[in-house]
Amino acid sequence: MRVVIVDDHQLFRSGVRSELAGLVDVVADAGSVADAIAVIAAEKPDVVLLDVHMPDGGGVAVIEALRDELPAVQFLALSVSDAAEDVIAVIRAGARGYVTKTISGEELADAIARVAEGDAVFSPRLAGFVLDAFRGEPALPAGTGADPEIDQLTARELEVLRHLARGYLYKEIALRLGISVKTVEAHVGAVLRKLQLSNRHELSRWAMERRLD
């Protein structure tokens, strides 16, 4: 599994590199948006660990520059930021997941493997944001182009998300709900898709706040 680390802090890049040593193959790292775009285009890694906050547009700029050109490259956002608008913006740009920088080495390697297979990775915090965003009725009434399929989560998806927010792993969720791990993955994937496509008021608002600063 080939991984590129993108973060504007040299110290953090080398820290993640050493933590991931032996678990995945870190082929390159980059410290700026422009470097990242060049390095990723050259290396074509399986997964990019992407910092949300960087000068010149941050992780969102990297994803937007590359997602059409390199659809096979998966992005996993890695951030110290807790702000919903930052996290939602990078997910909506196309990242397959979001984890916080305090994650342990093994957990990170696990998340990378999951993302490389096209699955989604939600930290408890991201799950919380999503639950917050999808609470209650969709903001847009019927007939205004709102798609209830996309603007609302199913009962099962909500249940899976709640378990993620409580800190459960996929296999633990599968055990508790009496479904297979594949089914849990499918639910999380569906939530990710809705998160990227839905026009729910909260999501738009978060995205808007991100654009304004």
Add this chain to the structure above:
Amino acid sequence: MSSSTAPPERSWRHGIPPRAKEGEVFGGVCAGLGRRFGIDPLFLRIAFVATAAAGGAGGILYLIAMVAMPADDGSAVTVRSIARGPFSGWREAVGIGLLVLSLLLTLRAFGVWTSDVLVWPLMLTGAGLALLWRQAGSRRPAVGLRTVLGVGLIVGGGIAFLSATNALGGLGHLSLAAGVVFVGTVLVFGPWWLRLSQALTAERAARIRSQERAEVAAHLHDSVLQTLALIQRRSGDPREVASLARQQERELRAWLNDAPAADAAASLAAALHAAAAEIERLHGVPVEVVVVGDCALDERTAAMAAAAREAMANAARFSDAAKIDVYAEAGDARAEVFVRDRGAGFDRAAVPADRRGLRDSIEGRMERHGGRAAIVTAPGAGTEVELTLERSAA
């Protein structure tokens, strides 16, 4: 001049001759025509000036030619270029002025006209205004030839208007005179006033910025720098260092997210965050809190927060887990809190009867307030404490 230029191209032989940039005196019209027809442009110039002096036809013709003929370098004086661009110089400005003048004269000759009294002073004032207000946008010092000319034109326009209406003669028109002077003053000083107010706004913004900067600096000094100093002094104790870093991180996050200074009495979410911070400080185990929704802190939800705090404390003390996850979902109808660790777990049946924490502080407390507590655990499987409170049932 014309004879010395490069070999003629097709466009010079056919269609409208271009104005010549090379050898131009005013707009390059004479030079261009001279080059096309092989005449010395000097003769053409004399002809234009003579006809212009005797009745104005030459001037008008020249201006029409200037607009109609393309420049040989591709740039053209067109209505569009005049409207769009900053004037390249006095020559163009004079050209435009003459063009407008000829248009007005033509209109006047055809009788499409209101009165001399109105139009000419208006023209003068308008020209003066154009000069003044264009300058107001620039950052250069205001005093200059342009300004003098602009003020002169406006004053001249005013005087022309007043004298034409005989307002200067009779006292009866005093109010009109005063009005004209007032309008003139506003027009003359308007640009400076505008610039002054813009400068004031900019200054205020800069002051606010520097105040904010000072505030950020003060905050970082009190919090982050203090913690870093503490960490350096206790670098021998990794647990303490981790706990300090964690505590500082929490504070900084709350500050960055603009959360009001942790008022634990405000809401369930705030109370849970405060409890988590306290447990982290006491036991050095990170507590990750995720809250969806929120609700006010009344007697019952306060009891719930206290029970959750007890669950966190238990997890921190006994489970040996690396971290504790707290998830809360609160709304008007119900509130739920889950405290989970991935630690040792335990066998409920094996808990000594005198260990009352679980029984009293968590389950008993929830039941007294009409809620429920469920504890899911087994040796080696970690522990989860689930607290539920139906709020609408109260």
